[in-house]
Amino acid sequence: MKKARDGLRSVSMAALVSLCVCGVFGPSPGSFTEGSNTAYISVPLAALVSGAAGAALFALFRSGGKTFPELLDPFGRAVGTALALPLALGLLFCAVRPLSVFIQVLHRLVFDGAVFALIQAFVLPVTFFMAAKGASSVGRTALVLAGVIGLSFAANMVLAAPGFDAYRLYAGLGEGAGQTLSSALSYSFFFMTPLLGIAVNAGEGDLRGLSHRSALVPGVKAAAVCFAAHISTALSFHPAMLGDMIMPLCRIAFVSPKPGAIYRFDKVFVMIWLMGAMISAAYCLASGARLVSGVLGAESDLTAALIFCALAAGLLFLPLALPAGLNERVRFIIERYGAALPAVTAAAAAVSAFRERRRKRA
Amino acid sequence: MTLFEQRGDESMLFKPKKSASCGGLSPGNAERFLREEFNSEKNPDLILRRIVSADGVVALLAFVNGMADERKLDEFVIRPLERGTIRGSAPEEMITRITQIAEARLVTDIGKAARLIAEGMSALFTEGANACVVFETRGFEKRAVGEAVNESVVLGPKESFTESLRTNITLLRRVMKNPALTAEMLEINGAEPTPAALVYINGRTKGSLLEEIRGRVASVDTDTLITSGIVEQLIEDASLLPLPRILSTERPDRAASHILGGSAVLIVDGSPFALVMPVTLFSLMDSPEDVYLRPPLGSVLRVVRYIGALVCVLMPGYFLALALYHQGMLTTEVLSTVIASRQMVFEPIAAEMIILLLIFQLIREAGLRIPGPIGQAIGIIGGLIMGQAAVAAHLASTVVLIIVAASGLGNFCIPDYSAQLAASYFRMAAVIAACLAGLLGVTAALVFAVSVLADTESFGKPYLAPLSPRRSRRRPFIIRGRIGGASYEKGA
Numbered sequence: 001m002k003k004a005r006d007g008l009r010s011v012s013m014a015a016l017v018s019l020c021v022c023g024v025f026g027p028s029p030g031s032f033t034e035g036s037n038t039a040y041i042s043v044p045l046a047a048l049v050s051g052a053a054g055a056a057l058f059a060l061f062r063s064g065g066k067t068f069p070e071l072l073d074p075f076g077r078a079v080g081t082a083l084a085l086p087l088a089l090g091l092l093f094c095a096v097r098p099l100s101v102f103i104q105v106l107h108r109l110v111f112d113g114a115v116f117a118l119i120q121a122f123v124l125p126v127t128f129f130m131a132a133k134g135a136s137s138v139g140r141t142a143l144v145l146a147g148v149i150g151l152s153f154a155a156n157m158v159l160a161a162p163g164f165d166a167y168r169l170y171a172g173l174g175e176g177a178g179q180t181l182s183s184a185l186s187y188s189f190f191f192m193t194p195l196l197g198i199a200v201n202a203g204e205g206d207l208r209g210l211s212h213r214s215a216l217v218p219g220v221k222a223a224a225v226c227f228a229a230h231i232s233t234a235l236s237f238h239p240a241m242l243g244d245m246i247m248p249l250c251r252i253a254f255v256s257p258k259p260g261a262i263y264r265f266d267k268v269f270v271m272i273w274l275m276g277a278m279i280s281a282a283y284c285l286a287s288g289a290r291l292v293s294g295v296l297g298a299e300s301d302l303t304a305a306l307i308f309c310a311l312a313a314g315l316l317f318l319p320l321a322l323p324a325g326l327n328e329r330v331r332f333i334i335e336r337y338g339a340a341l342p343a344v345t346a347a348a349a350a351v352s353a354f355r356e357r358r359r360k361r362a
Numbered sequence: 363m364t365l366f367e368q369r370g371d372e373s374m375l376f377k378p379k380k381s382a383s384c385g386g387l388s389p390g391n392a393e394r395f396l397r398e399e400f401n402s403e404k405n406p407d408l409i410l411r412r413i414v415s416a417d418g419v420v421a422l423l424a425f426v427n428g429m430a431d432e433r434k435l436d437e438f439v440i441r442p443l444e445r446g447t448i449r450g451s452a453p454e455e456m457i458t459r460i461t462q463i464a465e466a467r468l469v470t471d472i473g474k475a476a477r478l479i480a481e482g483m484s485a486l487f488t489e490g491a492n493a494c495v496v497f498e499t500r501g502f503e504k505r506a507v508g509e510a511v512n513e514s515v516v517l518g519p520k521e522s523f524t525e526s527l528r529t530n531i532t533l534l535r536r537v538m539k540n541p542a543l544t545a546e547m548l549e550i551n552g553a554e555p556t557p558a559a560l561v562y563i564n565g566r567t568k569g570s571l572l573e574e575i576r577g578r579v580a581s582v583d584t585d586t587l588i589t590s591g592i593v594e595q596l597i598e599d600a601s602l603l604p605l606p607r608i609l610s611t612e613r614p615d616r617a618a619s620h621i622l623g624g625s626a627v628l629i630v631d632g633s634p635f636a637l638v639m640p641v642t643l644f645s646l647m648d649s650p651e652d653v654y655l656r657p658p659l660g661s662v663l664r665v666v667r668y669i670g671a672l673v674c675v676l677m678p679g680y681f682l683a684l685a686l687y688h689q690g691m692l693t694t695e696v697l698s699t700v701i702a703s704r705q706m707v708f709e710p711i712a713a714e715m716i717i718l719l720l721i722f723q724l725i726r727e728a729g730l731r732i733p734g735p736i737g738q739a740i741g742i743i744g745g746l747i748m749g750q751a752a753v754a755a756h757l758a759s760t761v762v763l764i765i766v767a768a769s770g771l772g773n774f775c776i777p778d779y780s781a782q783l784a785a786s787y788f789r790m791a792a793v794i795a796a797c798l799a800g801l802l803g804v805t806a807a808l809v810f811a812v813s814v815l816a817d818t819e820s821f822g823k824p825y826l827a828p829l830s831p832r833r834s835r836r837r838p839f840i841i842r843g844r845i846g847g848a849s850y851e852k853g854a
Contacts, residue, residue: 010831106802111687122799122806130813140816141809143830264691271805278809 010139011201011283012214015194017142017149018094018280019222022190023047024229024249025098025277027335029242037169037239040230042183044223049184050191051219054198055212057346061199062211064353065360068199069294071352072345077296084295087200087345088288090193092308093334095284096315097190098277099123102270103316105247110267120316123278128309130282132302135201135290138282145275152272153225156253157232159265163255164235189338191222194280196342197287199349200294249273285312389422392472392487392494396424399476408479413440417447422487424475429482431501438462439486439497453491461486465498505634507533512779513613517654522612527631530614531559534627534636537618542566548579550630552588561617561636562626574821575626575639590633597628599819604784607820609638609645616650640821644829644839646778647671652842660842668840670775673768674785678715679792679804681765685711687800699761706756712797718758718766719793721748723786726770 023043064071072080106119130138195215229249233242236252245251250270289304298304319327393410400408411423421443425435439461446460457466469475470493475485482500507529510522523530531545546560560575578597586592590610598607611617617627617636628637638645647667652660684691685700692700707714725744729737745767752758769789776782788811795803818825828839 007831013832110802111800118799119802122802126806126810126813129810133813133817137813137817140824140826140830141813143832144812144816144826145809264693267688267691267801271801274802274805275809 007136007139008198008202008214010143011135011198012139012218013146014135014139014142014279014283015198016218016221017146017276018194018197018283019047019191019218020149020153020225021098021273021276021280022094022194023187023222023226025101025247025273026094026190027187028331029233029245029248037230037234037237037242038180038183040227040234042180043187043230044227045180045184046187047191047219047223047226050188050195051216051223053188053192054195054215054219057196057350058199058215059212060350060353060357061202064356066353066356067203067294068196068349069291071349071356072295074352074355075348081292081295083345083348084291085345086341087193087196088291088308090189090338090341090345091197091284091288091291092311092315093338093341094190094193095281095288095308096312097331097334099127099281099312100316100319101247102274102277105250105270106274108246109250110270117317120313123274124309124313124316127278127281128285128313130278131285131289131309132305133286134301134305135197135283135286138279138286142279142283145279149272149276150225152269153229155265156249156269157228160232160236160252160256162257163252164232166235168236168238169234186336186339189335189341191219192339192342192346194284194287195219196346197283200287200291281312285309388489389420389487392422392424392485395472396476396479400426400480411440413443415443415448416445417449419448419489421448421489423484424479424487425484425499426479426482429480429502430484430499434463434499434501435484435497439484439499443486448488451488453488453493453495456486456488456495461495461497463497463499467496468493469496470494504529510612513611513616513650513777515649515651515654518650519613519615521614523614523617523629523634523636525632525634527557527559527629530629530634530636531561533614534561534618534621534629537614538563538621543621548576548628550579550588550593551583552592553585554587556588557631558593559629560626561621561629563621566624567621567626568624571626571640571821575628579628588630588632590628590630590635590637593628593630594637599821601818603814603818604787605643605815605818605825606646606778606780606784607641607818607825609641609778610635610780611638612636613650619650619653620645640819640823642820642823642827643815643825646781647776649777653845657842657844661840664840664842667775667777670772671785672772674770674772674776675788676792676804676808677772678719678765678769678789679796679807680801681762682712682715682793683796683800683804686797700759703759703761707759708756711759711762712793714758714762715766715793716790718762719769719786719790722766722770 023046027039027043029039061068061071066073069084072084074080075083103116103119103123106123107114107116111119130141195218198214198218232252233248236255237245237248242248247270250266250273253266285308286301286305289301289308292298292308293301293304296304389412396402396408396410402408402410407427407429409425409427411425413421413423415421423435423439423443442460442462448456448460451460453468457463457468469478469485472494475494475496478496479485482502484497484499486495486497488494504526505524507521507524509520513522514520521533523533534545535543540563542564544560544562544564546562548558548560550556550558558579560572560579562572575597579593582588582593582596584592584596594606594608594610601607609620611620612635614636617638620638621627625638625640628639630637647664649663649667652664654660655663689697704711709717721744725741725748728744729741731737732740749758749763749767753760753763773782773785773789776785791811792804792807795807797803799806816824816826816830824831
């Protein structure tokens, strides 16, 4: 029981890191600067909505008394697998997106002009190693490094604070509240997917611990981090400047009017956040592998994890061979409509849990 | 229960060529058997003393010269026998009526008796008896209880374990006067079967942990001479990780505090170290001194120690990453200093760093292997004079020398010797990673190391507990709690 509680707590920490990383680095700056930069409203809002929705879903899953993959069993193996696939794909995209952003940043800002494959050669093996060990192991790693990652976020914002100017927030909600809400709905992909990872990894022993807090608390924490990160970015850069940036957060300290030795820590911060991205990617890959192997009834998650790692590597290498416009289009589609992916699987599991609860009551 | 009684019928050190019953064996037969077993034609260590009692009965007392306490034998066995009447006495009466040794028992197998004699006990054979009487008369020379060398403290007890198993158990009992303190005797199969004691508090240490230790000790089968260092390697969780999963301590108070905290301690005969199981990475970073200082001072010491460990492992790699790949992160002044100090130095900075780190290890090894004052002199010559000369000869730059020295000092902040060596290993890995990919390499190496450590266990206990998996605590684990309060951590 103690081990199960430890496992769920570790997975929750990995999920929290993943939520923060996906929320801060997932959405592309270009997408949330249309009209004005309202990401500091829409992204935390997406986190809060996802947290609340996750809490309701977790309560339902728990009342069903079955693990997440078992909830898809009543649909039959073929349909169950088909229903699990959207979430598995969502987890795969959530793993790849922040990693892809970091690899681009390393390519442009840290190792000017280095070959992508060389950078990936250092990032991917460690990420895949963690993913192969499972989400619980990733969570234990996250427990050690989460503090450093959080501190680096805070330190970056404190360093940049002298350069903040409220006039950059001018234009308010830009094209209106409707646009902001619509963006929040789209960004919920980056929160709902890692949150469902907690449910996927909850074993039979963890079900009792799978309470609304497992979703709501990480959701609120992630909302706070995302708000701090995006408001710092919005206070530092005019929306017009953000369109071409890959990771504006790592450059906010440069806007400070008092540059000095300590302001040269931008690359160190990028490296520390990269740890978060690696943890997040490993967690998403391990969760995806757990889901697929659970639905298929496989004894070990290792094979599925290796397949997911291979797919992730493929997705990271693929853009090098594709035209830039196509990449952008795919990214745009996932960012705009990706929230439907976890929603399909979650809805199927919720229906199954609801039926299960009714059957038990009857 | 005494050590002698706990052993039951199992003897420890000596494997007899054959086993035979003492029943019906006269002193003459026993003498022939023992002479053959001990190869006494060439081996004069076996002493066979014939004693004639007051009523004219002949008995044979057998012991090994130097292993048994002859004064004790003379005073409490030989003299009472010479003055007593033993005709028709049962062997039990030898213990209860004639001799005056506190620990004595009957042994019916002469092979077992021979093994006990080899351990330093003495055996008495009498005419017509169906068993021989074995007396606890061990009295060989041993090192006195001395001062802890590797874990010395300014405040707190000074004594350390010795090579004697009995003395070590007594040292623990002196610290913990608890009737539930159990010293369970085990035998470790090595080139010579070696006695060991598994010490724990009955009811406080988990049964599953004790079962695990017993199982692992029982599975040891080696042709090597058994010492605590060998046992440590043979029973710890198999892994390529260089960090120890068992704490080796020479301090009875430290071992006792871990026992109070629910750990078990294995003491191997002939080794002045106790093996504490299970341990975490953070217990390796604790020093006994922490508890003997007031909480704020103890906490500051711990914080300094952790900073030292981080400096040791990460600083050379970080500096190398900045110097090789990310010069933009250094201010103009720092960069100018680095460039100026490296003028005329012929080797690349990465090679310079690696060479200096190796030389540091060399000086450290030399200082450790050479006794006392000469060892210190080697440290001074190596550290100061060689460093000065290397800079003057443009073989090394001052900046890299300072980085290596700071990293070395950080290494010495780590209290556990095995952990110090492991930190050197991680430091070199970080340097190589920095050479290959700068900060990216260091980051990847760090995440990999943390991931491996997070999955490591010591006898079922997570190695990074209480940090990962996290336990509810009222204070950060580095901060020392108040003594006496619920927040005081045993062994902390």
